[in-house]
Amino acid sequence: MTTEPALLVLEDGRTFHGEAYGARGRTVGEAVFCTGMTGYQETLTDPSYHRQVVVMTAPHIGNTGVNTTDMESQRIWVAGYVVRDPAIRPSNWRSQGDLEDALTDAGVVGISGVDTRAITRHLRDRGAMRVGIFSGESAQAAPAELLRTVTQTPRMAGSALAAEVSTEEAYVVSPPEGTPTRFRVAALDLGIKGMTPALMARRGIEVHVLPSRTTVEELLVLEPDGVFFSNGPGDPATAEHEVELLRGVLDRGIPFFGICFGNQLLGRALGLGTYKLAFGHRGINQPVLDRTTGKVEVTSHNHGFAIAWPEGVPTDEQVDTPYGRVRCDHVALNDDVVEGLACVDVPAFSVQYHPEAAAGPHDAEYLFDRFVDLLERHASEPGADAAPSTPGPTQQES
Structure with a gap:
């Protein structure tokens, strides 16, 4: 299976290398982690996650696919998605589609193959911070330029959404x-x-x-x-x-x-x-x-x-x-x-x-x-x- 490199850049400069997941391109937002072992589709479609890049602490995501029943709104709202080990294919009787295809269709840029436990521990130690995910041509920019893109993103504090x-x-x-x-x-x-x-x-x-x-x-x-x-x-x-x-x-x-x-x-x-x-x-x-x-x-x-x-x-x-x-x-x-x-x-x-x-x-x-x-x-x-x-x-x- 062909993969493309992707980068996750936190506002303090810490960088994680992984593989593109979902849409290719770049996205920025507030990095947050979600500890749910299930319900990833409800998380993705919860409007409360608007302008947030969600790090899933559960290592294996996407195994039950996606369906219309579990949508909590009419669309995916997260700004970006971070997983460690995405399912190769969905396997569930309720599945109506593949999670990565749903992210791609929604234009949500994600990254996989990263140490989500290390990212979570970093956020717990340093606090929620701005983050960017870059894949495709966007990942080819100089590290200083990628970090500047992240630090120019509006903070969640003071945002009326x-x-x-x-x-x-x-x-x-x-x-x-x-x-x-x-x-x-x-x-x-x-x-x-x-x-x-x-x-x-x-x-x-x-x-x-x-x-x-x-x-x-x-x-x-x-x-x-x-x-x-x-x-x-x-x-x-x-x-x-x-x-x-x-x-x-x-x-x-x-x-x-x-x-x-x-x-x-x-x-x-x-x-x-x-x-x-x-x-x-x-x-x-x-x-x-x-x-x-x-x-x-x-x-x-x-x-x-x-x-x-x-x-x-x-x-x-x-x-x-x-x-x-x-x-x-x-x-x-x-x-x-x-x-x-x-x-x-x-x-x-x-x-x-x-x-x-x-x-x-x-x-x-x-x-x-x-x-x-x-x-x-x-x-x-x-x-x-x-x-x-x-x-x-x-x-x-x-």
């Missing part, structure tokens, strides 16, 4: 046939994954997915029973429009649920800060403590930014905000990062990780039931305690 991945037109995801419609929810698309509205629809929610630039007036026309903010890429500190929209939702007492980017925006709307993690949380094996149940969940993550809890205040203590009290009810057990908020005095809560987790695990899918419970309580008792109730044992799906 949600509008680049959001839907241009609103659309509706209705409950499946035979499931009665119980609620209407306005879902702001900041990089939403397809499984998210699908899981809400299964619970009797008519989901109106809206562009990121939607105004509060346009949202209120729908008369939603609740509002949802999705995951998405970029720096939450740049999302002024979305934060003001969320404050309009909180001002009106409309129940709110946010995940990932939506969690960070709830924090900002409440007056909390955000910061960039050294190398982020990405993968499907991150342990998180749900303080409302005392259970530890194995969760799916993809975030490079996090909520800054007020300095000097333990995360197990409530803090006062312009919207009343808020507590950190989910916390990462690896590094104590805030992984979820619950407002006590307004009907709002959020989590930092991905409870839809189409590729698994499914420990946290009950959070969609918690959202339904919040909608039910708000509909029947508008003045009730706004904090999400503790889910019973029947709420968590297998």
